[in-house]
Amino acid sequence: MLKGKHIVLGISGGIAAYKSAHLLRLLVKQGAEVQVVITPNGKEFITPATLAALSGKPVVSEFFAANTGEWHSHVDLGLWADLMVVAPATASTIGKMANGIADNMLITTYLSAKEQVMVAPAMDLDMWSHPSTQRNISTLRRDGVIIIEPASGELASGLCGKGRMEEPEAIVDAIKSYFRKSETLAGKKVVITAGPTYENIDPVRFIGNYSSGKMGFALAEEFAGRGADVTLVAGPVSLETENTHIKRLNVVSAQEMHDVCLSAAEGADCVVLAAAVADYTPETVSETKIKREQEDSMALRLKRNPDIAASLGREKGDRVLVGFALETDHETENALHKLRKKNLDWIVLNSLRDPEAGFMKDTNKVTIIGKDGSTSSFPAKSKREVAADIVEAVLPSLKSQE
Numbered sequence: 148m149l150k151g152k153h154i155v156l157g158i159s160g161g162i163a164a165y166k167s168a169h170l171l172r173l174l175v176k177q178g179a180e181v182q183v184v185i186t187p188n189g190k191e192f193i194t195p196a197t198l199a200a201l202s203g204k205p206v207v208s209e210f211f212a213a214n215t216g217e218w219h220s221h222v223d224l225g226l227w228a229d230l231m232v233v234a235p236a237t238a239s240t241i242g243k244m245a246n247g248i249a250d251n252m253l254i255t256t257y258l259s260a261k262e263q264v265m266v267a268p269a270m271d272l273d274m275w276s277h278p279s280t281q282r283n284i285s286t287l288r289r290d291g292v293i294i295i296e297p298a299s300g301e302l303a304s305g306l307c308g309k310g311r312m313e314e315p316e317a318i319v320d321a322i323k324s325y326f327r328k329s330e331t332l333a334g335k336k337v338v339i340t341a342g343p344t345y346e347n348i349d350p351v352r353f354i355g356n357y358s359s360g361k362m363g364f365a366l367a368e369e370f371a372g373r374g375a376d377v378t379l380v381a382g383p384v385s386l387e388t389e390n391t392h393i394k395r396l397n398v399v400s401a402q403e404m405h406d407v408c409l410s411a412a413e414g415a416d417c418v419v420l421a422a423a424v425a426d427y428t429p430e431t432v433s434e435t436k437i438k439r440e441q442e443d444s445m446a447l448r449l450k451r452n453p454d455i456a457a458s459l460g461r462e463k464g465d466r467v468l469v470g471f472a473l474e475t476d477h478e479t480e481n482a483l484h485k486l487r488k489k490n491l492d493w494i495v496l497n498s499l500r501d502p503e504a505g506f507m508k509d510t511n512k513v514t515i516i517g518k519d520g521s522t523s524s525f526p527a528k529s530k531r532e533v534a535a536d537i538v539e540a541v542l543p544s545l546k547s548q549e
């Protein structure tokens with residue numbers, strides 16, 4: 148399972164560091180290539196000589212090798228690795244990771260990491276439950292880091308409670324299940340629309356909406372994280388993609404999004420329509436800036452834009468179509484009506500009445516409705532977590548295409 152995988156094993160200064168030698172041994176036995184990066188305090192608990200012998204590679208700890216002055220490149224490590232695992236992660240290392248305090252090689256490596264990062268915390272129970280630690284853990288989760296929850300039991304302090312680093316065998320299981328998950332959608336082609344559209348009135352004005360694109364971008368990361376080949380058709384937003392495998396196509400108007408999306412959707416297994424597409428566009432676009440007139444009012448004639456979801460629904464085949472519905476009233480009824488009218492397989496409903504859902508928010512609260520009328524409601528979560536729920540819900544329809 149781990150054959151040929153490149154893993155960076157970060158070790159920080161806690162007593163649980165003695166277990167890292169066993170973890171390293173298990174990873175190497177499974178066929179992984181492991182590069183150890185240790186903090187200065189980590190070396191107080193386990194020697195680099197042990198770790199170098201077990202990994203078959205010199206341990207990286209300092210920015211420069213003391214004898215040769217050679218620079219250790221954290222950027223190269225970030226590009227080499229398929230996964231970074233920090234075990235043990237002390238409260239201090241977790242705090243530095245959450246806040247970008249790059250004062251050692253482990254943190255600079257983390258900040259340059261393009262790959263998934265996992266963290267196995269290890270500390271005393273009071274440190275673990277402290278609001279500061281919990282805040283930092285939440286930040287890391289929001290940043291996409293996988294947390295391997297500490298176990299409960301006897302702690303080095305003699306106290307008993309939650310904070311013990313998970314056993315190496317359980318960490319290896321979590322690593323394997325990550326790699327398994329990252330290949331679930333290998334070979335599947337997914338197209339996602341995200342963000343608003345801008346409909347030009349004249350060279351300086353447009354009709355737009357408040358969509359931030361965050362939901363669509365989170366979906367793109369989530370699908371790509373499971374190995375899908377993702378094309379993200381993005382309206383004008385200021386977001387960046389993290390996963391380097393996402394192909395991003397920037398568009399501005401609804402017509403442009405329609406054309407780009409339909410051509411990207413050829414041969415796609417799944418299309419997720421998360422964009423807030425303008426329903427209407429000015430009938431004519433003035434080539435020059437429209438001047439203020441004497442009249443107190445002015446009329447703007449609009450014409451209907453193409454409906455991307457409905458166009459795709461008309462020539463559906465076995466492609467899985469997922470739409471969104473942002474409703475203010477009769478939510479479920481309206482969402483189901485939309486699902487049927489546009490011939491979708493799934494519709495994700497969020498209500499504007501909900502303070503934790505909707506435009507520009509980092510959280511969303513959704514109900515996922517299937518074409519058979521099945522509904523699953525979820526509590527308010529970060530958009531990344533909501534994206535994971537949506538992917539989980541549509542996975543069976545994607546798998547059944549095979």
Ligand code: C5P
Pocket residue numbers: 340401420421422423424425426452453454455456457469470471472473485
């Ligand atoms: O009809 P309504 O705009 O509420 O439908 C919402 C769903 O349809 C969303 O998934 C949205 O992305 C999609 N849509 C579209 N093209 C449009 C309008 C909406 O793909 N022109």
